Amino acid sequence: MLHTINKSPFGNSSFETSARFLQPGDPVLFIEDGVYAVQANNKFSAALNEILKNNPVYALGPDLNARGIAEITAGVKSIEYEGFVELVEEHQVNSWL
């Protein structure tokens, strides 16, 4: 199951909460303000690294660019809307709002 997160982890608990519900192997995609979670060396990098041990993690490139996020946590893949669609082809979707 694909989990999408669209809120900044600094203002909303969706990132920290969703982490408890992830099953091993579930991909996680950060979109919109959610992408602030993957900026390198922030308060949530350690939590993100824990997730990366068991789950593939993606961030929507256009949303990263829009927010000036150039350095992202190692292991996180930046994808385009096309890649978003490909993840949806492979997985049911759980959008944490």
Added chain:
Amino acid sequence: MEDDEIVKKIMHVMRKAPHGTIYTYEGLEMVLIMAAYDQDISVAFIDDGVYALKIGQNTEGIEMKGFAKTFGALDGYDVEKLYVDQISLEERGLTEDDLVVDVEILSSAEIGKLMTEQDVVVHH
């Protein structure tokens, strides 16, 4: 109903407090409509969503419709699978006795596993 041979597993997730925003109320309205469609419906209460079930809510003074009782009556609509995230409850200093309805209190991992079994998950 045109698709009545298909039964899908649909989980609604309440993650927001009940009155400050309309999401939980309109989420409940959606649950009530879907309940008429003979689908396999469940509702999970996570984070501030657990406050929707708190006993003793009196909305008279804010002139909003209270709807905790409606959550309590969902079994009358054949929506019997109500799951509450244990950590969310504990974090808020609540126990099962603080809730208006009998629910299944599960670990986040257990609810997470149920999520992966769904055809549709709708967060409200």
Added chain:
Amino acid sequence: MDIGILVKEGPYNHQASDTAYKFAKAAMKKGHRIDAVFFYNDGVNNASKDMDPPQDDRHIGNRWVELCQKDKIPMMVCIAAAKRRGIVDDVLIDCGEITGLGNFTDIAIRNDRLMIFGD
């Protein structure tokens, strides 16, 4: 694949309408079918025909009309959510239709995926 889309926030106020549109375009480009866009919560404001953003900004209302007219995607507005917010037939975008949550239930049931955007 058949995909239904639910938009839960108003245009401009939230990025949801933009992400939903971009996703729909990308999905169609890859050969998928968008079955319908359903507007709920403040998302019903997406169906207002009176949007008039500055000329150098995207026109979100026109995007929905484009998806409806060119790609034949129904634009459905939840009646209960719309009535609360004063979204009635007179103010609807071309080919917007006010309908019930029963129709949304059908969308959730009959499609391979339901994509949800908003808060």
